[in-house]
Amino acid sequence: MKPETSDFLAGLPRQPRLLVVDDQAIQIQVLYRALAPDCQVLMATSGEAALRLCHERLPDLVLLDVEMPGMDGFAVLQQLKADPVTRELPVIFVTGHTSDDVESRCLEAGGVDYISKPINPRVVRSRVKTHLMLKFQSDLLRDMVFVDPLTNSYNRRYFDQRLAMEWSRARRSGAPLSLLMIDVDHFKAYNDHYGHPAGDQALREVVRALTRHLQRPGDTVARYGGEEFACLLPETDHNAALMLADRLELCVRELALPHAFSGAAQVVTVSVGVGTATPPLEDGEQSLVQDADAALYRAKHGGRGRALGRAEPQSSKA
Numbered sequence: 102m103k104p105e106t107s108d109f110l111a112g113l114p115r116q117p118r119l120l121v122v123d124d125q126a127i128q129i130q131v132l133y134r135a136l137a138p139d140c141q142v143l144m145a146t147s148g149e150a151a152l153r154l155c156h157e158r159l160p161d162l163v164l165l166d167v168e169m170p171g172m173d174g175f176a177v178l179q180q181l182k183a184d185p186v187t188r189e190l191p192v193i194f195v196t197g198h199t200s201d202d203v204e205s206r207c208l209e210a211g212g213v214d215y216i217s218k219p220i221n222p223r224v225v226r227s228r229v230k231t232h233l234m235l236k237f238q239s240d241l242l243r244d245m246v247f248v249d250p251l252t253n254s255y256n257r258r259y260f261d262q263r264l265a266m267e268w269s270r271a272r273r274s275g276a277p278l279s280l281l282m283i284d285v286d287h288f289k290a291y292n293d294h295y296g297h298p299a300g301d302q303a304l305r306e307v308v309r310a311l312t313r314h315l316q317r318p319g320d321t322v323a324r325y326g327g328e329e330f331a332c333l334l335p336e337t338d339h340n341a342a343l344m345l346a347d348r349l350e351l352c353v354r355e356l357a358l359p360h361a362f363s364g365a366a367q368v369v370t371v372s373v374g375v376g377t378a379t380p381p382l383e384d385g386e387q388s389l390v391q392d393a394d395a396a397l398y399r400a401k402h403g404g405r406g407r408a409l410g411r412a413e414p415q416s417s418k419a
């Protein structure tokens with residue numbers, strides 16, 4: 102059945118990605134028919150599969166069946182809310198029960214809306230469109246507050262919030278949390294000789310390379326200040342963080358941006374300091390920043406263009 106309206110995408114900045122979750126294939130089919138002409142539609146038939154897809158594909162909006170065997174819709178939303186990566190995902194509940202009690206439970210649980218079965222495709226499209234508009238507007242606002250305009254990476258304000266959030270998450274989960282502090286080498290000399298606009302462009306390229314190499318959705322690159330960047334790596338132990346730091350150092354070197362005035366190499370390089378906090382986390386989160394900073398200091402003084410971790414000699418170039 103073709104939808105009757107054709108202006109669904111008007112006012113949306115790009116094609117939205119939806120996740121439809123229902124244990125009954127027929128219900129998924131009805132929603133798919135209503136929405137697939139305009140949206141990329143992902144599908145899951147269980148709560149567990151829904152959580153996996155939310156992490157891997159980060160949809161713009163989730164349509165979530167309330168009654169499912171095993172993990173029901175409320176349990177799925179609770180887990181989404183408990184995770185910083187997925188906590189902002191808007192969820193519309195889809196329910197066969199239309200009592201006031203179920204409807205208020207949907208909203209109290211943190212759903213942005215609910216839709217009753219049997220599904221009316223026109224109502225679904227209208228509600229989905231409304232929530233997509235709101236979602237894209239709040240993305241835009243968040244970007245204005247949290248994104249560095251020069252490099253398009255997250256800014257220091259975002260980093261500080263994210264660090265505090267990941268710190269308490271690591272404390273709860275018991276998983277290690279690593280931090281890389283990355284500083285461009287001899288960047289003053291780069292600016293002095295190639296000019297400030299070329300310096301700006303080099304910073305953009307460095308960030309693009311770092312971001313390309315960080316694959317997990319929870320990993321965060323932020324501009325910490327000037328020519329210094331921070332990468333926050335949840336659930337990553339020290340050895341894994343060191344390996345990643347080596348890869349990031351190499352990926353910047355391989356950009357092959359000429360830097361004839363660097364004492365470290367003929368191209369732009371970075372020094373990387375690696376810190377790891379392993380629960381129980383008794384100190385504050387700034388202790389992790391201090392550890393990574395201290396390692397960065399050693400990497401700088403050890404010759405630059407390298408990644409170093411804890412005080413023991415662990416040079417990536419050894």
Ligand SMILES: Nc1nc2c(ncn2[C@@H]2O[C@H](COP(=O)(O)OP(=O)(O)OP(=O)(O)O)[C@@H](O)[C@H]2O)c(=O)[nH]1
Nearest residue numbers: 284285286287288289290292297298300301327328
């Ligand atoms: N082009 C450009 N330069 C920046 C920006 N932010 C900071 N810088 C420059 O980065 C340079 C940092 O210089 P220093 O702190 O002396 O460090 P360095 O020359 O990189 O030396 P080491 O870190 O010791 O290798 C300064 O010249 C800043 O002006 C920016 O947004 N754009």
